[in-house]
Amino acid sequence: MTSSMEQLYQQVILDHARDPHGRGLVDGPADAVAGESHQVNPTCGDEVTLRVALGTRGTVPVVEGVSWEGQGCSISQASVSVLTDLVTGQDLRQVDEVAETFRALMHTRGAGLDEEREDALGDATAFTGVAKYPARIKCALLGWAALKDAIAKTGVAVPATASAAATTTEEPA
Amino acid sequence: MTSSMEQLYQQVILDHARDPHGRGLVDGPADAVAGESHQVNPTCGDEVTLRVALGTRGTVPVVEGVSWEGQGCSISQASVSVLTDLVTGQDLRQVDEVAETFRALMHTRGAGLDEEREDALGDATAFTGVAKYPARIKCALLGWAALKDAIAKTGVAVPATASAAATTTEEPA
């Protein structure tokens, strides 16, 4: 076993893959705003359907629940499982930040991010080793792509981040 | 000047090219059977239109006249000029034989044919050197292709050659 392989398949990943969280599509609370997205990884044909339920905390939109269904490799299944844990209960600005951080992690070729940013990722830092395997990056991002699209489909706008808001009124992508 | 170049552009060829025989389409005798063909050399776009008038000598069909019009390089112009001289007055079996011999000459890569066959070609043996230049073979054959097609268009069958007739009743191609 090479060390990059051990970094790829960290125990956290294997555990999430065998026993994924959020699997099985459920309807959110009746008063939640729902969005759903179906994404295909064209290189392998694997698919995920992800549903998000948004509520509000004060005036801020928050993710009340995530559920999904799909098939894919251990990386993709673990990733969407970890995502479910990470974003549930977070407000949309936080979700947007964590998603961007995860995307950034996937472009580090395995080097990882600085400590502060990694902290925000929790269990998702286990995916650092994936970035060494270009063919697997799409696996790790499949669920995140579905989440982004599902939130977009709710029609609820992501509030601008503090820094973004300071310089521009445009929504962060 | 290389020697293959001298063999390519023999004086006979240069002379025929400058002063070609049979150029200018004419109507054959009223009682002749006429055929006409237009051929294009796709590699250069040059063209020839050739008209043949057939009569009979006894029961044997003979070429009474050849005339043509077209544009092309010196090799093509000389070749159709020499062709005009060679086939006028010949019966169709002879024409067919000389055409086949000329085609054979073009596949000798400049080595030429045996003396007996070359004799039948007369001035056309001057084209021996052309066969060393694959790109020019089509030039030399352009008029001959038009002749073959023009004769075919008359509808007059080429009588079987002695040898061919002995083994098959099929028309020689």
Place this chain on the structure above:
Amino acid sequence: MTETMLSAGELAAVRADFPLLARTLRDGKPLVYLDSGATSQKPDVVLDAEQDFYAQRNAAVHRGAHQLAEEATEAFEHAREQVASFVGADVGEVVWTTNATAGLNLVAYAMSNATAGRGGEAARRFALAPGDEIVVTEAEHHANLVPWQELAARTGAVVRWVGVDDDGRLRTDELAHVVTDRTRVLAFTHASNVTGAVTDVAPFVARARAVGALTVLDACQSVPHLPVDLHALGVDFAVFSGHKMLGPTGVGALYGRRELLEAMPPVATGGSMVEVVTMQSTTYAPPPQRFEAGTQMVAQAIGMGAAAAYLAELGMDAVAAHEAALAAELLDAVASVPHVRVLGPTDTRDRLATVSFVVDGVHAHDVGQVLDDAGVAVRVGHHCAQPLHRRFGVAATARASASVYTTSQEIAVFREALTGVRAFFGWDR
């Protein structure tokens, strides 16, 4: 055919011809290349043929008066002869294409163009009308399915298909009712890139002839591995790729019976395939040039010719026999590992050394990753055959595929690595 491997000496000599096989991977592991079904490695004679062309005679073909152009044209047309004779075709029946996919698209678009009236009366035999049927099989690579779906969508024709049995064999018994008087095209694979099953071509050709349909053979996987004689098979069209038969990327061939190519309208148009061009209209050159628009993949065609000559020199009977023995070893290897299921025939009759399988509880991509870590390169995914995978109720498989340079030792390394896969993912502990 006897299943006799190349001797150790012969095989060592073959392998020495392939520079890439000497490569090592991360952590210094030797490469075990079992992905020849996707693309083959290339022997020195192929690389040298391309280099020699570029360094000695590179020029535009069929155009120039100068010596380089003559030499380039001669090398290019010689390559066409090499490829034609390798598959039992006449030289005028071979059209260069980018790959097999392009060859299939060429036929499909020619039919479209004929349907739009291009090519006149002679091309009418290629025209389709709404309700006409195009028959494919459930085993096809997307390259021999999607172009026909698109042709159907453009013309109003309908796609039907012959099924696959539980062993991965084509349901030849269905030909009688699926192929009917309405069938205009019967497009089918000579050998599946997933199951490795080799098709018995005769009943397909017979049935197509009986109803007057054109046959289109996907010979991508057969030409590199089996003796193929297209005239003897009697198909109307066939396609194959250079890169799968030890040749370069970027080149393939379309075979078409001469009288069909002569009647078929062009698809891509441009330079070198025309006769007379005016601003208003254009006339076209005879085949094969009519189908070769623009500057061709000259160096690659020459490389493909060299690959055909290399295989012919080895002898396709010897190649096929070697690979038949490898097929048995591959099947043995996967059968020896518990919880591994093969898609396709598990006997060695009429099959390639291409074995696709699933490991219970482990996604194919994860299987491939573990094998890769042991230096073993296999393909994972649907192998561009989603319907066939769906037929077997799986989304993806891992596929080990061999070629003439593959050794028994390599298959042993593969077997060993496969043995550890389930344990790695926490099963069977």
Place this chain on the structure above:
Amino acid sequence: MTETMLSAGELAAVRADFPLLARTLRDGKPLVYLDSGATSQKPDVVLDAEQDFYAQRNAAVHRGAHQLAEEATEAFEHAREQVASFVGADVGEVVWTTNATAGLNLVAYAMSNATAGRGGEAARRFALAPGDEIVVTEAEHHANLVPWQELAARTGAVVRWVGVDDDGRLRTDELAHVVTDRTRVLAFTHASNVTGAVTDVAPFVARARAVGALTVLDACQSVPHLPVDLHALGVDFAVFSGHKMLGPTGVGALYGRRELLEAMPPVATGGSMVEVVTMQSTTYAPPPQRFEAGTQMVAQAIGMGAAAAYLAELGMDAVAAHEAALAAELLDAVASVPHVRVLGPTDTRDRLATVSFVVDGVHAHDVGQVLDDAGVAVRVGHHCAQPLHRRFGVAATARASASVYTTSQEIAVFREALTGVRAFFGWDR
């Protein structure tokens, strides 16, 4: 741009990179290659890039889980970046094609498919209706004329064209009345492969935008010789070939503005360009993959990337300046020989070092043969531009065309050989 040649030392260094230039011909004559307009010679870095790929990382791209496949994919996509940045495009806007001809056909067939309803609502902007107009120019290579004639024949659209003036320049003044509200496509060359005239693109783009027509630029002859920035030019589509820009045969590129590629339906279909395939129907991948069906010309793309990097390293300003000086020398050479007439501009402003000419009384092919005998390789014929030749009342010309590796000495040999042509055929004695 100043017309400064590369210094003798720089030029010697460049020439040392091109193995073929050292070749001698029949009778030991050194080669004088003045046929770069047809195809260029290739530097070692290009040959090495291909060889290195085959010997080190050959594998199917975008597919495998194994290390070779990862490395191959990375090299392939890196090449796309190299080519994109060389022409001022984004990486996702570059589609690999076999050659420029294939790129033009791709756009024309995509429009056909859109007309047939493929690609749905988003693709409607590409659909043509009877009476719609496609405007080309009289200077086009057949590759940028015949595909549009065929598109017109398939859809009922009409082809119109912008003329050429006596100097060989496009009649920009005609744009205002030839390009109208009915115009859907304006396809024109960036530089003529016959006259060498370089087009002032801006008025074409401006007029097309004013009427809402798509612009298609044939950049085959500009990209190898001039700095080209497609974003700055503002065209919608552009095509060019690898083999003319020091790259391999068998590869080219289609540039398309991102939003157009995103809306455009596929043409060739098959593996690697799909998302979900069932026996009944198929969904397609985003661009550029949507337009890249089947196994790509991977080694050639990598070679084309290396060629772009090589030219970028030389600097396209330096290349253009060197060639501008060569253009002046070529024009001088032909002007010095009596009874020689040039087709195209005789000044050096906005023109390539490509000079086509006729010798009174001597057919172009015979001119070429005499030059060939002196070791000088030129192209003869209509250069795939019959209408342009007809415009000037000739069927064929001889064409001398230079590249970055061409020297003044070579042009002197050409001039010397040209001087003897008429005498050889018995004129002027």
